[in-house]
Amino acid sequence: MKRAIFISLLSFILFPILSQNFTFSDSARVSLLTCSPGKKVYEKFGHTAIRVNDPVTGIDVVFNFGVFDFNTKNFYLKFVKGETDYQLAVYDTKSFLEEYKNRNSIVWEQKLNLTLDEKRNLLHSLLKNYEPENRFYRYNFVYDNCSTRPRDKIVQSINGRVEYQLFTEPATFREMISEYTGENSWLQFGLDLIFGCDADKTVSRNVSMFLPENLMYEFQAAHIIDPNGAKRHLISESGTLISKQEEKFSDFLPIFQPMFVCTFLLILGIIITIFNNQKSFRLFDSLLYIISGLGGIVVFYLAFFSSHPLVKNNFNLLWLNPLNFVLGILLWFHKMKPYVFYYQVLNCFLIFLALVAYAAGFQVFNPASFPLILLLLLRSVRWTATTKKDFSQKKKNNRAYYTNGNGLHLHTRKK
Template identity: 45%
Template structure:
């Protein structure tokens, strides 16, 4: 969720790291435990919000436990990020610096004081101190199943004398639906994420599955109770009180202008391709250039999706049916369209490719996987231009004989 730590925060984090290596964090008897939920920001890295645990006592010690820290200076960081092999770590530092970041950003931070018993609080502190040891603090980040929101929840659950019980309001929603709620105002981000998500993103999250999104975790925890504890004859509300720790701020939602929207651009591309298909000079250089760019762009998108689907650890990107029309091999016709000697190969290739494009249409109709609306004109455009290429190559390379069709000499 949270991939950026301001320089000031880093300085204090490093300083407190050296201090806390020597001894575990200790608190007084008046300790309070809170779940901090930071509302989403405008930047891509802040789009889904953030969570942290806050522990403070009457003696003035007030620390935040933040599972959202990583070091972009790590060797081959961007390659590891692409492959889903980014390691995050637990940072512990004064809450005033944690809150200052969101105050400067203009993001509201909510605080839910948890209704834990003294033994539960102490067990949680012990678990966090153990997790903060240098050999334990780093973990393999997973956007859905192991992130800055799921980690605090798991730590608190492990500390309970009993179990956490709640009916999630999001159990029937899919991962794609929940994520789309946070990106729908940014049409290009929406398109990109929905292209790289595969069919697994259309599975329902089930009970507790929405906890990877901080705001949804906050909402579910507000309704949760602790049951089965040794001293509890009735369910105990999980949250004792809720207040705004930072804010309020005015919210301004910016949307993509219609003339820059991918749906508008894809419709324009479709009609441009239709015009080229209907023109008289069907073998014009413009027509070849259009198809070369079209196949090249779909190949580029296909390469990205192929790598994410088969060679990354990112969640929700496997079984991606977008590869039926975003074919990485489309790089071949993008180049060979200019080679006269490659016409026979291209006839075979386009014949197979058009079947894949038709299959993509079937997948869309049957809703095997959800597709962004903006891709529909592009799939139709590919079908149109590929069919036109097949027809032209067929007439150029084949002729009718008494025994049927044969290759021209």
């Protein structure tokens, strides 16, 4: 909250200065700032901003499209629904760099090789965007974020076109994102659960620049082609403003990683299945289905009601079923056994379809998901077999058959 207030006050102070007939001098410099990832979730992918430094007028400011406020009314609900509004803020470069120094992030600077008219076009566009009625925008993690906005402003101000030269190996959204979150992290595990099959599409060069470091690399190798066909580098000079300080990290114990935890649960489920302790497996299954059901509810909501990209068409819902939550409660009611039986038959079929979807390449599942999938399948098969056996035994115990002299079948309840 303090950060949001500080940025708002600083922006309020700076805006009148910048809006009063400001013009570049010939020595003005415009550059792209790229910040390396931080430790917090919203810092994991880095950051991009535009710096305008004019030594003649003494103005040295940063235009930052990545400002949001956790204390906005219904912030978390809006975030889940994909309705978070970000804003453009302007504050002095010294404050900006100090913040990223405290985060221990690297800050790279790439000076843009723009003509004076192009610089003026860019600044005019930024100031127009900073007007109170224009500064807020609906954030989209992939298609409209703190990296794509600066890129678009720069490209639109150029008299000509930008030609990108960097060769990059084709990659999917999921692969690109996992490079920043870590393949074995809980964050990536969670993202893989909520991401649908759209996350496994190959990303185009233009879209790949939603990641700040990708934008930096692309700009470094890019050229500007003016209307006369003349070619010049987009970046005239590059350097590092802040270097990262050496940190000592303790190795993340593998026992706390998703794969270990999920495998442990699978082994525990196998043991309970083998020893067939009625009380133990009922409690275990109830917790298993309730927790998986809660996860399924989140995934279902994102898939059908959220505006976030990449979360639609999610095959994880085949095994992470929201109805598991209800099942976890019904297990404790003996009269519900017939419903449990039919649901478990359906559940086995859906889990099988999930595995088929993965095998067919429709969607990539996180490796740590498979122990959970096998565990849910194992317990569903066990419940199906046990319940069916109980039905047969009950039918046999409740009926005794004998034939009278007329050949009629009479039924009597066993005493």
